[in-house]
Amino acid sequence: MITQDSIEALKARLDIVDVVGSYVELKKAGANYKAPCPFHDEKSPSFVVSPSKGIYHCFGCGAGGDSIKFTMEYEKLNYPEALEKLANNYNFTLSYTDNKHNKPRSQxxxxxxxxxxxxxxxxxxxxxxxxxxxxxxxxxxxxxxxxxxxxxxxxxxxxxxxxxxxxxxxxxxxxxxxxxxxxxxxxxxxxxxxxxxxxxxxxxxxxxxxxxxxxxxSPETAFFNKSRLLYAYHHAKQTLHKTKEIIITEGYLDVIMLHQAGFTNAVATLGTALTQEHLPLLRKGEPRIVMAYDGDKAGRAAALKASRLLSAGGFNGGVVIFGDGLDPADMVHKGAVEELATMFRSAKPFIEFVLEEILSLYDLRDPKAKEECMQDGIGYLKTLSPILQEEYKTFLASRLGGLGISPSLVRFSQAPTNKNTPLIQKNTHKDMWELSLIKTVLEHPELVDQMLDVLDPSLLQFHSREFALSLQGRLDEPSLMAISIDEQIQPLRDEEALKAELIAFLTKHYERELRKINTQASLSFEQKAFYIRKFRGKISKLKRGELVAFKD
CATH class of the missing domain: 3.90.980.10 (DNA primase, catalytic core, N-terminal domain)
Known part of the structure; x- marks a missing residue:
């Protein structure tokens, strides 16, 4: 692992404007820089880079973070890979906790x-x-x-x-x-x-x-794991994230020829079938996946295994099987580029491909074989979501030989759905006073103790979550980044300004609470009398210019 001291030293060397500006054309906008967001399509720039805070934030899609996070998202790298790329760009030598890595990597x-x-x-x-x-x-x-x-x-x-x-x-x-x-x-x-x-x-x-x-x-090494890598992914990743599609083939020449023909989102597995370890890489950008495999026995078997894996993982896409002994490289060589494009567009969906392959393994004229085939198909469908199970049981039933069978015979045991899942609603209202208070926490942490004595996050009407996160120091939260980088939100200047604002806010809060007492039928006369005295006492102190403790 890379040592934390080494990571902090690298962070200190990074310039957010330099890092982001090497990928995106930035324009000065006050104290910050602006650009169209590289992570979503937009006409007017809502992507802001703050050199003073060392972060970026998009007010359109919510993307945000520091130099390392930007490199991870733009280059589609994991955290250690992004650190190593930035270290290489800045001629910085990282230190590792294990001696094996504590030397410059061999060239x-x-x-x-x-x-x-x-x-x-x-x-x-x-x-x-x-x-x-x-x-x-x-x-x-x-x-x-x-x-x-x-x-x-x-x-x-x-x-x-x-x-x-x-x-x-x-x-x-x-x-x-x-x-x-x-x-x-x-x-x-x-x-x-x-x-x-x-x-x-x-x-x-x-x-x-x-x-x-x-x-x-190459054999497996500390750097090379063929079950995680895809050949030419570093060439294909920009295209696949733009087109939201990736083509996976079986060989180097297939990839090279497809790129040559304009299919620059093509990659290949490295002498192995697609594995569970490939899935994190394939999830990046959530592309549609096209498996382009040879039509021989080995190719169909690899396509079947991959389709089972991808469909169970919820991936979208399909399979293209090449016949007549051809492969993608052959088709490009003979000029069948348009035909290839059509094949990729009309790839057979993973679930249909798997079910048809299962059906092809049985003699459906034999009732016993038909029953075994149905159970095999049901076993596969159980790996899918309940909705997909219902959708495809008719597909399976209709193809089980002759006139098929009744879909009612294709039965699944489903886990009960949780009806108590809470619905999360996002409040989009902006209260500038509350946001100003949060920005004060972010920029003047020395004033936090004064706030905590008299204020609790629950007292904020619109931004209690963000206030709580700011008190926890969760500075990597996108909502806090947005507040931090928004020049329209101004922090309170000093302790006196904070005190005056808190007195005004708390006076209004306790006046509201006082008005609520008379409408609460669940309270007894004695309880109402207690709360009325309590809130009136707090309001009286606040009007005299005294802050009152929240828990009193």
Whole structure:
């Protein structure tokens, strides 16, 4: 883990205007800067950056935070990835709690990738293969395609660049077996694999010398987990967040050719089926997911597994299965780009695809097989929401052979719904006095004790939640950021100004409470008399210029 001291030191070096301004064109607006919000479409700018407070806030969509939060949201990174990206941009060395990471990260992957790319130009067989597959030179450069030579050449190059072999072993480009080191990529076209923030974490290699394993990937390392990564995600993420769609294929060439044809939201799994660990990455931006898989047995099985996983996870999207031995790369190569676009638009929805695949596994002419198929289908539908179960039980029943069966036979046991779930209503009214009080807490914490003696969040009519959050120091809350950055809200100047405002506010509050007493039929005469004396006493003190304790 990155140490907290290191994080704080990095934060101190960051300039919010510099960080945000490297992605968005900012314009000066008083003490702040403004721009159209990069997180939602808008015509007039409501996105504000405050250099004095080191935060940004959008008054349109509510997005807000500091430099790290902006980098996370814009680049679609998690917290450690954003820290590492910013540290790299600002030439800052992070410290880690484990000794393994307490040194600058090895540059062996970047150097090796550059070397592989340079070697490609001198390898006619590799260039011939790339040309045959229809890959443009611009795509070779964009994706960093290279060529790995024999094992000794790779090891000698790593040593010549003054990297230790142990570094290369840790990064997965060199292996160790039976007392000797060997390069993991030998006489292969190489495809660098990047993390979500763009760092090279591994390689994929395609043989051109007839090796039994057509494709190989880097082994699992501290940096490379193929079950969490998607090939070319760092290239695709901006497009997929704009188009709200991502295309997942099975191979490097599919991705490269799709990008070449304009489908720049294409990615690929890394020699493995889609896993549960991929889902957090796929949830970013909530895109529609199109699984574009080969029509062979392995491709259909992978598509089925992925569809079960995605539909149970509530993802929207569908499946495209390619027939006639073709794949996306082949279709781009033969110029069928419009046909591809149509296929992606009309992808078969995940749930329908799974049910049809289940149905295809049984001989529905056999009543016993039909019953087993129905139970298999019901088992799958139970992984979905109750609404989807009801919607698709008719679909399942109608396809169970011949005239189908009655949907009433497709039964589910559903958990009872909770009728006591509270409805949360957001009060959009703005009370400038209450907001001013909250901003005073944010900017003058030395005055908080004076407030706490006489005021409780429950006394505020419109912004009690925000007041409570401010007292708790929850400065990362979007509502508090909005108050902090709003130049129309002015904090109280000093202790005397605060006292005068509190006296005026509390006098009105206790006068309201006094008026309520006579209308409360649940109170006895003695209780009413007690509260009347209590509130009149408080009001009398307030009018004499004395603050009164809330709990008295």
């Amino acid at each position: 062996v992957m970047d150097k090796l990738s550059e070397w592989y790319q340079n070697l490609l130009t001198s390898k006619p067989e590799a260039l011939s293969y790339i040309k045959e597959r229809g890959i443009y030179e611009s795509s070779v450069e964009k994706f960093g395609i290279g060529y790995a030579p024999d094992s000794n050449a790779t090891i000698n190059y790593i040593k010549s660049q003054l990297f230790s072999v142990n570094e290369a072993v840790d990064m997965g480009v060199i292996g160790y077996d039976s007392g000797r080191n060997f390069a993991r990529f030998i006489e292969r076209i190489t495809f660098p694999i990047h993390s979500a923030n763009g760092s090279i974490v591994g390689f994929g290699g395609r043989t051109i010398t007839g090796h039994q394993a057509k494709y190989v990937n």
